[in-house]
Amino acid sequence: MVNWRKKFTCNNHKVMMMTQAMSAEASSTIMENLIVLFHVDDGLLMGPGETVHNYTKQLHVEFDMVVGEVDCYLGLQVQRFNDCMKINQTAYVKKLLARYHMTYAKPISLPIAPDWIPGNSPPATDTNTYQEIIGSLTYLTLGTLPDLAYAVNVASRA
Structure with missing residues (x-):
């Protein structure tokens, strides 16, 4: 079994060395403007288009990757506008509401009443579900x- 993290780290070092060989200025630009995130087998690269393109081109040599615009990453939905980005978890919230049979629950403006104390609510009948x-x-x-x-x-203390 190949340790992808070790392989990525070695490959990342090679990419940076190749970039440094091209020019010191290009290397510092990549280091300053590229954000690389990984979680298990999902990765996310953020930065200027050309920088991301050049970096992914080098990664394709070692890794089988699907490259495209991100619309969802680890439950975070990403929407792009002209010069900004909006991140939300609307789909995750809807999934939670459905999972716990609260799709039609009445929304409130505050997440918790100012005087609410955990002991004032009926005890949870299913501890695992509550957790x-x-x-x-x-x-x-x-x-x-x-x-x-x-x-x-506060609710976690109940």
Whole structure:
């Protein structure tokens, strides 16, 4: 079994060495303007078009890759506009609502009532499901909804 991380690290070093051989200025441009993210077998490259194109061309030598515009990465939906990008988790939220039979729940403007105390609610009948919900909500707070963090933290103590 090939350790892809080690292979990528070695290949990345080769790409950077080749770039440095072309010119020191080009190398520093790539280092400053290219963001490379990996999670398991999903990768995301961000930077100026030509920089990303040249980098992926070098990666294609070693890796079988699908290259294209990102519209979703690790549950984060990406929308591009003229000069900006919007990231949201709408599909993930809808999936969670459906999974826990809350699709038609009434929305509220605040994530938690100011005076709410965990002990004031009926106890969860299924501890595992409650923990899954808390974990799913925690993922939302880390991605695009940090305003839920306090409410999820309080609910996790119940």
